[in-house]
Amino acid sequence: MSTPTLSPRRSRHRREDEFTGERHVYEPHSVGLPPLRSYLRELWRRREFAVELSRTKLREQHFDTAFGQLWLVLNPLLLAGVYYVLVDILRRGGAQGEGFFAHLMAGIFAYYFILNSLTVGVKSVTRGGRLILNSAFPRALLPLSAVITAFMRFVPTLLIYVPVHLASGLPIGPHLLWVIPIVALLVLLACGLSMLVAAAQVYFRDLSSFLPYVLRIWLYVSPVLYYAEDVPDRYKFILDVNPLGGLLTAWSDVLNRGHAPEAWSMLLGLAWGLGLFVVAGLFFLSREREFAVRL
């Protein structure tokens, strides 16, 4: 964006009216960021759009029928099976404890929530072509809607997990309530990542084809196919630089080990989630006015 020339009648307070009400003033954005308060207000006012967009997307995937849901659940379930066999072979069998399959499955399901948010989110802006060219609305609704879609697909997998948890004889108790803040942080992380890749995809259209490779590697460096404590000390730093490292460690501690997560893993998850959300959000917002000419 080039620097705006100042006109004498320009006044800052008027910018509050961006999308709302009866009066709109459009001026150059000096710092590239739209006025945040009115942006967030508009975002909230149009939340129904994000929900409806995700609902139509799910309908496209036949999420509203029983078999359609089963199909969506089957994919991560089969994957958990495949990885279980794989890890079992690599370990020459039998070395894993009783609850390992449950750990693997819970990890895969949580990981797939992030993966779905990213793969749906990455094209959310570039696919919104006509809508973006033809109406003014907070563009962040598009990647956020992808997170709603991914979340709706995540919930039924949690239900599938319950019988496995019970069958593996894993502990049940109030510590399971920790699932709620962990899922909340996963959602925060998913929102940040989705906005980041959606905006980046506008500038690099092949990002979506690189993404599967990145996601595959990310799965391998996350404590899903193994327990976090099995990571050798010299590789422990990978868990810290991995945005999912802390959260998935906490996830397994709560679901599998039956105790509250350690403070460091939750704080790490919070730091990554919040940090990415803020950075990606600001990046997205500062770029979104440009999307219309880039599509």
Next chain:
Amino acid sequence: MSSLSVSERTAISVEDVSVTYRTSFEKAPTLRSTVTRLGRRERVVREVEAVRNVTFDVPHGTVLGVVGANGAGKSTLVRTIAGILPPNSGRIEVHGRVSTLLALGVGFNRKLSGRENVVLGGLAAGIKREQLAEKYDDIVRFAELEDFIDMPMRTYSSGMYGRLAFSVAVNMDPDILLIDEALSAGDARFRRKSAEKMRELCGEDRTVILVSHALGTIKELADQAIWMHKGQLRMWDDPETVVSAYTEFLEVRQDAVTLEDV
């Protein structure tokens, strides 16, 4: 009405607005091409000054026609007024609720049905679900798409597309309606119908900006007209004058622009 101040009588005021954007020569920018180009230090972006120092204003209840050759900056100007593109300098003030109908688009997702497109488009425009449900039947009836509304939009003809887009835009109760090349869609009967609807909207003290290559339509409907040429405002006058000057300009230049729609 006479008690209203000047600024309240003005629906849209465009003050010294310029819009510049950077385009790249590549069709779609990719990471691969960026990386492979790294060593060569070529610059593949070009600045396009789509709109340059344009100033005009539109009083309430006026139909403003916009004419100009392809690439004159008409669509960019309208998108800037709609708040879709930010101006690089200058200031735009819009009083009223804007409904846009730019380049025939409600159907952003051709896989979805007409109904889903209408609902999503409306929600994105900030219309409440209840309001939308209320207007829904009117929209479909006006577009004459009762039998097709639940079919995916990829099965629509371009005329049906245009009818639905027009119908959504005019039925959203806009104070200000921005239309870009829309009236040429649809058959003669629908064009007459949409022209009538526009006249009706204008009678209700609404404002319309109409971008069209159909000079006949501009002459018939507009109260004022502007002529955009290479991003600049070349003329701002009554439609007769602007259209005849524009036609003369085209004839002198022997340009390839056709007037088939007249």
